[in-house]
Amino acid sequence: MSNQVVALPRSERGMTTAEYALGTIAVVAVLAVVIGVLTNGAFSEHINTLANQIIDWIQSFIKK
Numbered sequence: 001m002s003n004q005v006v007a008l009p010r011s012e013r014g015m016t017t018a019e020y021a022l023g024t025i026a027v028v029a030v031l032a033v034v035i036g037v038l039t040n041g042a043f044s045e046h047i048n049t050l051a052n053q054i055i056d057w058i059q060s061f062i063k064k
Contacts, residue, residue: 037043
């Protein structure tokens, strides 16, 4: 019988520190894009137009 040391497989559950850093950078980048789109004047105009159309549509039922 030999006394061999067998390496146990490393658990790969969870993320390592580097993966956390890359994941955090990716989330911040996506949030920056979303904030940029939401604060854009064109997006705001589209939302206002849509809201006004919905209000007009609701009022068309009330006026009948």
